[in-house]
Amino acid sequence: MPKTLTCKQTLAITNHRILNGDLNEHGTLFGGRLMEILDATASVTAQRACRSHLVTAALDNVQFIAPFTLDDAMCIETYLTGSGTRSMEVFVKIIGEKMLTGERFLGATAFITFVATDDDVTIPAVKPESDEEIYLCRGYSKRKQQRQLNYQAQKDMKQHLSLKQPWL
Template structure:
C-alpha cells in the first residue's frame, strides 16, 4: 500500500504575463492557451503526488468566469484533491491580476483527472490524499461524486462514439 500524502505536497503555482501573442482580437487571453497552462500545472501536481509518469484521462468543463486582459498576470494554482486506485483528480484555480491596480479576479476553475503509469505504461496505484485546509476538505469530500459523474460521462461518450463513422468522407 502506498502511503497517503497531504494535498499541499502536490501544490503547484505558475505565474505568467499575458502578452499580445497570447490574446485574441478582443485583447483577452486565448481560451486554448489558458487550457494548455491548466493541463501543464495539473500534470505537475499529479506527478508530484504519484512520483511517476502520468497521462491526462479527462478534463472537466473549464468555465471562463472573467476575461484575462492583455498586460495582466495570470496565476494558476493546482493540487491533487481526490484519488482512486490509479487516478488523481487535480483542482486548478486561475487568478488574473491587473499589475498596475492590484485588482484580482478568479477567472477559471477546473478539475482534471490523471492516471499514474508504471514502467510498462500500465496504471499503477497512487497515494490517498489527506486534506487539511477547509478548501481541501470541501474539494475532497465532493471528489467521489465528481469521479462517479466522470465515469458515467465517459460511458455515455463511448456509446456515442460507437455511432460515428471513422471513414474518410470520400470513402463513404
C-alpha cells in the first residue's frame, strides 16, 4: 500500500435516476433510499483506501439540501477526507440534475466513517489537491474529535436505556 493517496485515487462515482419506487408520500426521494445508495458508494472509496474488510461505523452530518423528484438524476461522488489507524472518513456529495432542463443542484452532503476490520491494515494518509478537497480535509481533525465526543455520549446514554418489552 502507498503511504499517501490523493482524494482522486479514492474517488467513487455512481449515477442513479429517480423512479417511482424511490419516492416517498411527498413525491420526493425517500431519505432511507438515498442513504442506502450513498453508503454503498462510499464503501467503494473506503475499500480503495484500505484494501481490507470494513464496516460503516458512523454516518455524520447528513445534510438534505434540496429534494430530488421523479425523473431527476443524482450523481454521488465520494472520496477519502481523513484517515486514522483503522478508521477513515469519506465525504459524500450528491449532485442532482433536472433531466428535462439540465439544471444541476447540490442535493445533499454527508461524512461517513468506516473502520477496517482486519488487524494488519495500514490506512494511507490522504493528500488533497483541489480547493474543495483541501477545505474538507482541513476539517477532518475537528470532525474526528466531535465524533469521539459523540461516541462517549452514546456510551453514557446506553447505560440508561431500557431493553424491557414496553408492552408488558
